[in-house]
Amino acid sequence: MEIKVLQDIFESNRNMADEIAALLKEKKVYMIDLMSSPGSGKTTITDRLIGALKGSFRIAVIEGDIKTTKDAEKLAKHDIPIIQIETARFSGDCHLESSWIRKCLDGFDLDNLDLVIIENIGNLVCPAEFQLGDDERIVVLSVTEGEDKPVKYPLMFNSSHTLLLNKIDLLPHLEYSMDEVMENVRRTNPTIVTFPVSAKTGEGFDAVVAHLARRIREKTGK
């Protein structure tokens, strides 16, 4: 019975994700699902991406947190539409589901948007199991988390299109092997596109922004 219910949850989540994907195709809106462990730098990355892309595209953000609106507050300076989901108001949930994203999208004027960035709950496990109808899944891994995470959390890395290897400004102070992490990345997902970055200093972001701008233009026709 438990397994049956879980299958129902995944199936209804996937159906709604398909509906969202169809809606965003019609509206020509690109959507990113940004995922990582707690404290890997998702909000600082979102901040940098908005800063770099808002001159060219109309952006909105969906902020997922279990508790607090701290991340949304950090992004408020950009003066773009932001909707906060606090999952503790539902049941302390450890991921976002497509039905909640659908409700958030109803709160945006999709005819006047090009890009929606979803900042998912800080969790390297559960969010990977829930499709949200996005165009690109981006996983952030900070180099302070060690080289083994891609093989220890395979679904997250396997189901993502893009990897941002963050906090490279700290490399001089860590015993960290870029060769080893890249070998683990390739073994888990040979086609994932990887960008080493520092959200703190901005290093590596030109390439990320160029990659995203190209993908957004392909969909929006801008």
Next chain:
Amino acid sequence: MEIKVLQDIFESNRNMADEIAALLKEKKVYMIDLMSSPGSGKTTITDRLIGALKGSFRIAVIEGDIKTTKDAEKLAKHDIPIIQIETARFSGDCHLESSWIRKCLDGFDLDNLDLVIIENIGNLVCPAEFQLGDDERIVVLSVTEGEDKPVKYPLMFNSSHTLLLNKIDLLPHLEYSMDEVMENVRRTNPTIVTFPVSAKTGEGFDAVVAHLARRIREKTGK
């Protein structure tokens, strides 16, 4: 119906946790549930604790991972009983449950043990929801994860007895406020015992080991 099933899961998990607690009381075995985000340093900490405590106490380890036996392999040098749970063999699960711990305990000779260390799945959310029948919940937070995690993941910090604030060797290279994180810790759980440590250098571990040795002696009578 979904909520009913979830309640059933939590209730049966708690019943088994109570059964484990009774068994460990009878056998005079102390059990620690070590939890954190991915990459916060649980395995390096476990390694240090075993090294410092194995002269005085008989120790066994339960290693939780979604995939791989890497962590167990790192601890193999200590020549103590280690049982690995790979949750991907069940359903990719994001936490450990008491029924699995019960089975692991059956694999140990409890009459000849003083301490069991459970290294939970790297996840700051779901493991907090599942009681395992342990004596002490220890949450590890690395300073690279930012100051806001205690208020963003309140259940984990609220339900833990002890906090190891890890990777303090990196503090000179971070913009990190110890005052701010401690304020967030106090606001979430005023009674949690906090130890700033570096699993890499060993700084701060004397105090942690003294604290644990005292707690283990209280239970085992050694």
